[in-house]
Amino acid sequence: MLQRPVNLIQLSDCHLFADDASHLMGIRTNSAFAHVAAMVKDQEPAIDHILVTGDISQDNSLESYKYCQHVLSAFTAPFSWLRGNHDDMSGLGDAVHQFAPLFPDHIQIGNWVILMLNTQTNGEIHGLLTSEELDRFESQLVAFQEHPTVVAMHHHPVSVKSRWMDDIALRNREAVFTLLKGYPQVQAIIHGHTHQERDIVHQGVRVLGVPSTCVQFQPGAEGFAVDDRQPGYRRLRLYPDGAIETEVCRLPEGSWLPDRSQSGY
Ligand SMILES: [Fe+2]
Ligand SMILES: [Fe+2]
Numbered sequence: 001m002l003q004r005p006v007n008l009i010q011l012s013d014c015h016l017f018a019d020d021a022s023h024l025m026g027i028r029t030n031s032a033f034a035h036v037a038a039m040v041k042d043q044e045p046a047i048d049h050i051l052v053t054g055d056i057s058q059d060n061s062l063e064s065y066k067y068c069q070h071v072l073s074a075f076t077a078p079f080s081w082l083r084g085n086h087d088d089m090s091g092l093g094d095a096v097h098q099f100a101p102l103f104p105d106h107i108q109i110g111n112w113v114i115l116m117l118n119t120q121t122n123g124e125i126h127g128l129l130t131s132e133e134l135d136r137f138e139s140q141l142v143a144f145q146e147h148p149t150v151v152a153m154h155h156h157p158v159s160v161k162s163r164w165m166d167d168i169a170l171r172n173r174e175a176v177f178t179l180l181k182g183y184p185q186v187q188a189i190i191h192g193h194t195h196q197e198r199d200i201v202h203q204g205v206r207v208l209g210v211p212s213t214c215v216q217f218q219p220g221a222e223g224f225a226v227d228d229r230q231p232g233y234r235r236l237r238l239y240p241d242g243a244i245e246t247e248v249c250r251l252p253e254g255s256w257l258p259d260r261s262q263s264g265y
Helices: 029-043 062-072 090-102 131-143 173-180
Strands: 006-011 049-053 079-082 106-109 112-116 149-153 186-191 198-202 205-209 232-238 244-250
Touching (some): 006 029, 029 062, 049 106, 079 090, 112 131, 186 232, 186 244
Parallel strands (some): 006 049, 186 205
Antiparallel strands (some): 006 232, 198 205, 232 244
């Protein structure tokens, strides 16, 4: 068993393209992702695992997934992916199978377990956990009762107090919190989708949101609004006793500024 803390890196909402010149609201997402990855490499001396919590691709191209794989392969640490609402991989044909090992349903590192929940519901922007996924979740909570656990999902399971963003949250989120009451080994839920940092406690469970590796959304905005905060990632240090130390790291101020003329994404 690892006696040192596990160093888990969370990247999210990369929105990558086949073409490096393509951009999302004025930000060239492939380049921003590479810059965030370079910052991780620079700042993290020992990484146990890198987790990408969805919206890997913006154009659903094979090249965009290969680009993500290529950038992350430069690390010695293993990496895993979760699907986001933008990750409709149905058009990839047989090529989708090559990525299957990157979508595990759980990860074990030392004494810790990361449970990966698929909240993507085909063709929808909001998230949903199917009854099969909830059953699987419960059986894993039972199986790993003795292990401190992090639950990872793409959609946010708690309101971010932003109307447009809460309309596209995880729909059946109460099912998650009802279930978690019986499984105190869960130390935190980490999610993507909101493109903003957050650290709150909801019904006794710590819930952590992460910046996107490209465009940021403005916290608390009623309607769609981008933000000048910078792309970044979350570092989680998971201690053997179940404690978590975590911090968001961002690229230098003003490096990546969005085009504010766009009204949606
Ligand atoms: Fe996203
Ligand atoms: Fe999303």
